[in-house]
Amino acid sequence: xxxxxxxxxxxxxxxxxxxxxxxxxxxxxxxxxxxxxxxxxxxxxxxxxxxxxxxxxxxxxxxxxxxxxxxxxxxxxxxxxxxxxxxxxxxxxxxxxxxxxxxxxxxxxxxxxxxxxxxxxxxxxxxxxxxxxxxxxxxxxxxxxxxxxxxxxxxxxxxxxxxxxxxxxxxxxxxxxxxxxxxxxxxxxxxxxxxxxxxxxxxxxxxxxxxxxxxxxxxxxxxxxxxxxxxxxxxxxxxxxxxxxxxxxxxxxxxxxxxxxxxxxxxxxxxxxxxxxxxxxxxxxxxxxxxxxxxxxxxxxxxxxxxxxxxxxxxxxxxxxxxxxxxxxxxxxxxxxxxxxxxxxxxxxxxxxxxxxxxxxxxxxxxxxxxxxxxxxxxxxxxxxxxxxxxxxxxxxxxxxxxxxxxxxxxxxxxxx
Numbered sequence: 001x002x003x004x005x006x007x008x009x010x011x012x013x014x015x016x017x018x019x020x021x022x023x024x025x026x027x028x029x030x031x032x033x034x035x036x037x038x039x040x041x042x043x044x045x046x047x048x049x050x051x052x053x054x055x056x057x058x059x060x061x062x063x064x065x066x067x068x069x070x071x072x073x074x075x076x077x078x079x080x081x082x083x084x085x086x087x088x089x090x091x092x093x094x095x096x097x098x099x100x101x102x103x104x105x106x107x108x109x110x111x112x113x114x115x116x117x118x119x120x121x122x123x124x125x126x127x128x129x130x131x132x133x134x135x136x137x138x139x140x141x142x143x144x145x146x147x148x149x150x151x152x153x154x155x156x157x158x159x160x161x162x163x164x165x166x167x168x169x170x171x172x173x174x175x176x177x178x179x180x181x182x183x184x185x186x187x188x189x190x191x192x193x194x195x196x197x198x199x200x201x202x203x204x205x206x207x208x209x210x211x212x213x214x215x216x217x218x219x220x221x222x223x224x225x226x227x228x229x230x231x232x233x234x235x236x237x238x239x240x241x242x243x244x245x246x247x248x249x250x251x252x253x254x255x256x257x258x259x260x261x262x263x264x265x266x267x268x269x270x271x272x273x274x275x276x277x278x279x280x281x282x283x284x285x286x287x288x289x290x291x292x293x294x295x296x297x298x299x300x301x302x303x304x305x306x307x308x309x310x311x312x313x314x315x316x317x318x319x320x321x322x323x324x325x326x327x328x329x330x331x332x333x334x335x336x337x338x339x340x341x342x343x344x345x346x347x348x349x350x351x352x353x354x355x356x357x358x359x360x361x362x363x364x365x366x367x368x369x370x371x372x373x374x375x376x377x378x379x380x381x382x383x384x385x386x387x388x389x390x391x392x393x394x395x396x397x398x399x400x401x402x403x404x405x406x407x408x409x410x411x412x413x414x415x416x417x
Contacts, residue, residue, distance in 0.1 A: 003187050006142060007194025009172035010115045014140040016170055018112050022089035024167070025136050032163035033081040036128070039159045040074055046151040047124065054122065054148050062252025062315040067122040067149055077128050083382040084132045090401045091138045105411040110404045112138030114196040117188065118385070119210055121202035122148035127156045129376075130199075131174045133385040137403040140173050142195065144188055146202070147180040154178065189214035199398075201386045204313055204339065219394060221386035222341040222363070224254030225313045226371045229330040229356065230270055231347035232263040238368060239346040240273050243319075246344070246370040248281045252315050254387060255342050255374040259310065259320045261330045267323050268294055275300045283317045290323040310337045327352045331359045338362055340389040342371040363389055363396040 036043070047069040054067055096108040116139045120126045127143060134141040145153040153176055161171040177188060189198060189210060197217050200210035204223030211218055228246060230239045246257035262270060271294050275285060284301040285291075286309040295302050309320040310333070324330045327345070334343050344366035345356040353367045364374045364387075374397065376384025381399030388394045394402040 003177070003184060003191065004194075006175050006177065007115070007191050010140040010142050010175060011194050013170040013172045014112065014114045014138075017135070017138045017140060017173055018091070020138065020169070022091075024169070025089065025138075026085045028135065028164060028167045028169055029081045029085050029132060031167050032131075032160050033078040035159045035163040035166075036074060036078045036081070036156075039155070039162075040071060043074065043152065043155045043159065044069060044071070046155040047149075050122075050124075050149050050152050057148070059122070059148065060316060063122055063148075065250065065252045067124070067152075069124060069152060073125065077125055080129070080377060080383045081132050083377065084136050084400075087136065087382045087400060089136065090404050095406055102415050103413060104415055107409045107411075108406050109409055110401075111407050113403055113405050114139060115194060116141045116385075116403065117144070117191070117195040117198040117216060118142070119144045119185070119188070119198060119200045119202075119206070121146040121206055123201070124149045124152035124156055126201055127153050127176070128160070129383045130385050131160050132383055133376075133398070133400060133403055135173060136382075137400045139403055140175075142175050142177065142188070144177045144185060150178065150180065186213060189216055192216050199386050203315075219386070219388050219392075219398070220390040221398075222254045222389045223313050223339045224256065224341040224387075225258050225311060225337060225339045226255060226341050227259045227261060227330075227334045227338055227343045228257050228371065229261040229324075229327070229334070229343070229345045230263060230266060231327060231345060231349060231352050232265040233349040233352065234266060234270070234346040235348060235368075236270055236273060239270055240277050242344065242346055242368070242370050243274050244277045244280075246372055247278065247283060247319050248317070249370075249372050251317055253372075254313075255371050256315070257319065257344075257371055258312065258314050259322070259337070261322050261324050261333060262291070263327075263330075264290070264323050264325055267291065271295055271321070272298050275302075278319065281317055283319055285319055285321050287321040288323060291321045313339065327355055331356060335359075335361050341387065342366065342374040344369065344371050363387065 093110040118130045157176040164171045195216045199219050200207045279300045286305040340362045342364040343360050343362045347353045357365050376397035384397040
């Protein structure tokens with residue numbers, strides 16, 4: 001289909017969506033959840049084809065994990081729609097209200113952004129997340145998914161559109177660009193007449209490409225070079241389990257830990273314990289010279305780190321390791337190399353922890369907890385359309401309110417200026 005037509009249809013749908021009642025939106029989301037469950041077999045069949053192509057293409061384990069759907073994941077996706085149903089509709093909220101001395105009544109009112117464009121890689125669950133967040137917040141959405149998940153995305157989008165039609169709502173509220181050409185992606189990013197904002201979701205390479213080439217305004221989302229810093233007062237058991245969880249629970253996600261910093265006094269005690277735990281998943285440690293001296297006699301995979309390792313999002317069973325003198329050096333290193341996504345300090349010293357929380361320039365900063373919690377569902381947002389690492393408009397997991405803007409409505413009684 002012609003991109004111009006897709007844009008026109010999305011814009012027209014957005015006007016109707018802005019007027020939908022909360023009750024109608026919730027009815028649609030419930031119906032789509034039912035359609036998702038009813039169409040599990042064709043969706044999984046399409047995903048099996050994508051997975052087979054991905055394996056033939058040589059996608060790594062982390063990317064294949066992102067791509068994979070199974071009955072449990074589909075059920076969780078359907079449940080996420082019902083979680084969105086339970087959330088309060090932000091549209092129409094009065095943010096401010098005042099009456100001027102001349103009698104004009106001014107209200108600042110929350111409204112949808114309008115048309116959201118999504119560019120993302122091989123994560124078919126994003127298709128549903130993007131729809132649910134955009135729809136409940138009154139926005140139309142145009143999706144440009146990665147070629148690796150094309151068949152899965154088509155099947156899920158068709159399922160959503162069926163649910164919309166069953167409820168008498170414009171099916172063009174969600175549209176998927178099926179073209180995989182670079183030229184169409186460039187054109188999509190230039191559709192300023194029809195698209196209000198583009199949200200890229202995927203690798204650092206994808207995000208930077210969109211940031212550098214889009215003419216439509218962009219909300220930068222999270223490539224995740226996430227750090228954990230272990231302070232010299234850290235509880236050893238707590239530290240080991242936080243690192244293990246953050247690195248290995250799911251390697252192909254943006255909130256997985258990619259870099260570990262350890263205070264030099266505690267390093268000889270904690271590093272062998274961490275390595276032993278990570279050996280269970282055969283994690284390769286890319287270490288500096290001091291850490292190498294501590295770990296070289298220990299069983300496990302270690303390599304000398306290069307400067308490139310400090311800024312790498314591996315999405316693999318690899319972790320860079322650096323020894324630092326104190327919390328300030330850790331903060332300076334993280335602020336230099338992080339992607340401003342999620343960072344953690346493991347410490348029993350409230351003063352050091354507070355310094356870390358205050359000075360780290362990232363969207364989510366943890367004290368004694370895994371970075372894996374950076375997630376819209378976990379944060380109580382129902383789902384997320386992405387994790388913003390920028391500071392304009394939205395920061396961190398973006399849910400319903402982050403997909404809104406506001407406008408002023410002014411009521412008078414014949415006043416003139």
